Structures are given as C-alpha cells and as structure tokens.
Amino acid sequence: MSDRYSRSRQLLERARHSLTGGVSSPFRAHFPVPLYFESGQGPRLRDVDGNEYVDYTLAWGPNILGYAHPRVTEAVARQALGAHTFGAQHAVEPEVSEKFQRAVPCAERVAFTSSGSEAVQLAMRLARAHTGRNVVLKFEGHYHGWMDSALISYRAPVDQMGPEDEPAITFGSKGQVPNAAGNAMVAPWNDIEAVERRFAANPGKIAAVITEPVLCNGGCMMPGEGYLAALREIATRHGALLIFDEVITGFRMTLGGAQAHYGVTPDLATFGKAMGAGMPLSAIAGRRDIMELMMTGGVAFGGTFNGNPMSLTAANVALDVLAENDGAALKQANDTGYAIQSALREAAAAAGIPIHVCGFGTAFSVHFNERTSMVRFRDMLSNDKDRLAKYVRGMLDEGVYLLPDGRMYVSCVHGAREIDETAAAARRVFATL
Ligand SMILES: Cc1ncc(COP(=O)(O)O)c(C=O)c1O
Structure with a gap:
C-alpha cells in the first residue's frame, strides 16, 4: 500500500504503548488516519511525513486566526x-x-x-x-x-x-x-x-x-x-x-x-x-x-x-x-466560508452527488443526503455515512484536512487561494464517489 502517512502511523504505533490509544482524546482516533503534525502556518498544516494540507479543522475550532498568527x-x-x-x-x-x-x-x-x-x-x-x-x-x-x-x-x-x-x-x-x-x-x-x-x-x-x-x-x-x-x-x-x-x-x-x-x-x-x-x-x-x-x-x-x-x-x-475595522476579519472569514460552501455544492452537483450544506460561514457541515432542509439532530440519521467517510478520506489524500463528521471551520486567514484549491480537490473527490 502506498503510504503517504507512514511516519504518522509509526508514531501512532509507538505512542500506543504508553499513551492510551495513542491519542490525547478518543475523539481524535476517529480520523481516517490519526495524523501527527509538525507545524501550522495560516490556514495550512504540515504533517510529519511532509504532507501539506489546507486545514478546515482549526484544531476543532480554536484557530480562528489560523496557525501561528x-x-x-x-x-x-x-x-x-x-x-x-x-x-x-x-x-x-x-x-x-x-x-x-x-x-x-x-x-x-x-x-x-x-x-x-x-x-x-x-x-x-x-x-x-x-x-x-x-x-x-x-x-x-x-x-x-x-x-x-x-x-x-x-x-x-x-x-x-x-x-x-x-x-x-x-x-x-x-x-x-x-x-x-x-x-x-x-x-x-x-x-x-x-x-x-x-x-x-x-x-x-x-x-x-x-x-x-x-x-x-x-x-x-x-x-x-x-x-x-x-x-x-x-x-x-x-x-x-x-x-x-x-x-x-x-x-x-x-x-x-x-x-x-x-x-x-x-x-x-x-x-x-x-x-x-x-x-x-x-x-x-x-x-x-x-x-x-x-x-x-x-x-x-x-x-x-x-x-x-x-x-x-x-x-x-x-x-x-x-474587533479591528468593525469586525472586518470575521466578516471576511464568513464570506470565505460561504464561497467554499457554494464551491462544494457546485462540485457535488457536477458529479451528481446529492449533498446538503448547512451552518454559517465559519462553521458548517456537509451532509450526504437528499434533504432540502435540516432542522433537527435526527435529520442527520439518514445521511450516507460511507460516502462521508470516503469523501473525508479522499479530501485528505488531496491535501484538504477535514473533521471526520464533515464539519468545516473557516478562519480569518483562509482566502481565495484556499477556496480555489478546495474546489478543485472537491471536484476530483466527488467524481470518485
Ligand atoms: C458547544 C460546546 N460546548 C462545550 C464543549 C466542551 O469544550 P471543551 O472541549 O473545551 O471542554 C464543546 C467542545 O467541543 C462544544 O462544542
């Protein structure tokens, strides 16, 4: 198996013998590959294998200003x-x-x-x-x-x-x-x-x-x-x-x-x-x-x-x-997020994959279902989980790092370049689903 995550796998294997499960929070073990990271800069992360990612996890939310602002x-x-x-x-x-x-x-x-x-x-x-x-x-x-x-x-x-x-x-x-x-x-x-x-x-x-x-x-x-x-x-x-x-x-x-x-x-x-x-x-x-x-x-x-x-x-x-400039940073981050949502919808439609995206600009979720609205937690139960897992894994291989449940966080330093790269990756991945 070609393994662009081999160093992460080795570290996980090593950590398992001392750190329970090899991770610091069991939630993190759900990733397709629990990656080990080396550094982050702006909206991007670099793992220990040298792979670079446009990141939409923001460490499960905190990095609203990106990494190492x-x-x-x-x-x-x-x-x-x-x-x-x-x-x-x-x-x-x-x-x-x-x-x-x-x-x-x-x-x-x-x-x-x-x-x-x-x-x-x-x-x-x-x-x-x-x-x-x-x-x-x-x-x-x-x-x-x-x-x-x-x-x-x-x-x-x-x-x-x-x-x-x-x-x-x-x-x-x-x-x-x-x-x-x-x-x-x-x-x-x-x-x-x-x-x-x-x-x-x-x-x-x-x-x-x-x-x-x-x-x-x-x-x-x-x-x-x-x-x-x-x-x-x-x-x-x-x-x-x-x-x-x-x-x-x-x-x-x-x-x-x-x-x-x-x-x-x-x-x-x-x-x-x-x-x-x-x-x-x-x-x-x-x-x-x-x-x-x-x-x-x-x-x-x-x-x-x-x-x-x-x-x-x-x-x-x-x-x-x-707070500067009347909250311009968050307004821009939310605009970027809405642009990414549109790009994902377009990519999915082009591939004939039904998705429903909901949330606001800086926090939203991609659902694999045919619904036109989602208002309650149970509306997620009909989601196609296998397709979600393939999508998250496909995007990872394309250099786009997502949370395992399809949620995406957008920071104030994501911008046009990330929108384009994410859209291109999504087009390729949706075509395989
Ligand atoms: C809405 C909400 N409340 C509380 C928590 C718990 O926060 P922490 O993980 O910092 O304990 C979380 C964590 O994800 C959360 O999303």
Whole structure:
C-alpha cells in the first residue's frame, strides 16, 4: 500500500504503548488516519511525513486566526519570557474581561476557565444555585462537554433514542453517575411546543434551558426563525435561566457570538475555542447578580490555571484583531466560508452527488443526503455515512484536512487561494464517489 502517512502511523504505533490509544482524546482516533503534525502556518498544516494540507479543522475550532498568527505568537512569546502562570491576578485579566464586555451582550461579568466543559459545569451550578431548582433542560444532539451532568442524549445509538418528540435520556459514557439523569430533561431542538410542554409538566422544577444557539455539534443546523427569542421568553416566564453554549459560535459567528447575531441575550453564556486563538482558555459570562454568586452566594468555583497569563495574552491580542475595522476579519472569514460552501455544492452537483450544506460561514457541515432542509439532530440519521467517510478520506489524500463528521471551520486567514484549491480537490473527490 502506498503510504503517504507512514511516519504518522509509526508514531501512532509507538505512542500506543504508553499513551492510551495513542491519542490525547478518543475523539481524535476517529480520523481516517490519526495524523501527527509538525507545524501550522495560516490556514495550512504540515504533517510529519511532509504532507501539506489546507486545514478546515482549526484544531476543532480554536484557530480562528489560523496557525501561528504573527501578532498572537509575538505576544505569547513575550509573555513566556515573563511568567507562564501566576495563580494570582495580573493586568491582562481586566483587559480581556473589558473587551469581552464590549463585545458580548450578556457579559455584565466574566469569569475565566480553561475548557468549555468546565465553563458549562459552572453555568449549570450557577443556574441551580440562583433558582434553587435542579433540572437542566437540554436538547437532543447538543454537546456541552463531557462532564456527568452535561453528556446526556448526545448521539445515542438509534435504538436507544426513543420517540422523536420525546427523546430518551441517554448517557454518553459508562461510569456516569446514574442520578445525573434525574437532573436532566431532554427535548427535540427547534420545536418550541416541546419546550412549552416540558415546562407545563414540571412547574417550578427547571433551573435552566441550555442550548447551542446553532447546533454546531449536530450537523451545524440553524435555529428556526424566532426560535431563540421564544426560548428566551419561555425561560423568563417560568423563572428559569437561559444559557447559550457559545463555545463554538462565540468570537466566530460574530464578535459578540450568536447572541449578538440573533439579538437574543441569554442570562449566562459559555465560551471557549476561538477566544483563546489556539491557547487553552474558556469563559463564562452573564448577568451580574448570577455571576456574583461565586463571590458572595456560596457557589464554589476554582481552577489552578484560571486566568493564566499565556492564554489571556493570546486572547487579548486575538480579540483586538477580531474587533479591528468593525469586525472586518470575521466578516471576511464568513464570506470565505460561504464561497467554499457554494464551491462544494457546485462540485457535488457536477458529479451528481446529492449533498446538503448547512451552518454559517465559519462553521458548517456537509451532509450526504437528499434533504432540502435540516432542522433537527435526527435529520442527520439518514445521511450516507460511507460516502462521508470516503469523501473525508479522499479530501485528505488531496491535501484538504477535514473533521471526520464533515464539519468545516473557516478562519480569518483562509482566502481565495484556499477556496480555489478546495474546489478543485472537491471536484476530483466527488467524481470518485
Ligand atoms: C458547544 C460546546 N460546548 C462545550 C464543549 C466542551 O469544550 P471543551 O472541549 O473545551 O471542554 C464543546 C467542545 O467541543 C462544544 O462544542
């Protein structure tokens, strides 16, 4: 077998004997070939075999400014000569939280954490403390990290999903505490009546509704017209909080996230990925009275690396770059993404392959099906998975690096050259499907 990935395979084989599975996150083992990388520059990656790729994974999202953005690199290098972490206050913290406040509508107060999963955990805890209720209503197919109370009804096996209107509560992992399910409720997304029914049947029980404002982890499906505003209204009417999980949409869809785009302000929102431009950083932002519970309301919250200066220095620069010229960088990134979507649709049509592309400019998914619209997680179940796998592998061989589920992230430094190369690769690959 000709093997342009031989060095990666050798390293994987070696790593297996010490590193569980040879990878640092089991999700990463799903790639057709779990590649080992050497470097990244702008929108491009180079693996240890010397292969170069136009990259649409952006490290599962964070590299919104591409790899090794010069201004971020320079600032982080300078900070590295100072201190890597203090476990105490430093001047960059309020700089970033003030930029956050200016950009994000709900951000009366901000707290920094290190991963999206942690930020979600904190949001749920705050919601429970604030309302004195336990149940968090989430939506089928939405991913909010891997903590016990969050990893519920996310991509369950089809035979365990239950009816579409009443999705079953399913665990995402062995070893989750069973009573996590007792504090979770699940509804189909983009169905406001389903949310009304759950509130009506459980008066005074639901602490919060949590949603990805765009279902990025379930095929990049968009919220229906007025859906997020309706969630806002129902939550308020029932004394529950609305939490937007903007770990993907934050600092990507617009500078102020999906909440700015849709004009719907949640009580709390979680952020990660793009805000650190490649450094590990996440945050929770929200109403002052709720956030202050961490200081004066008995809500415990910690984290050795919270607010560490390396990550915040990266964020400080990244938020400047993204905010400059009235947010021109993200507007251009979204335009580039829409151009890539069109190019993929054209390439597929030319080859007679039915695809459905949905999402927004900087985060979208290619689905192999004949649908004309996709609104719920289960709409993905009829996708042709074999064809997707062949497409992802074909694109890899053509030098275009994609996530295994067909999702694509576009950065501010992808441009005309990447659009052309991706279109040409897609034409060749679709012709083989
Ligand atoms: C919407 C959403 N929330 C939370 C998380 C968890 O973030 P992390 O992987 O940083 O823990 C993710 C990760 O992909 C995510 O997409």
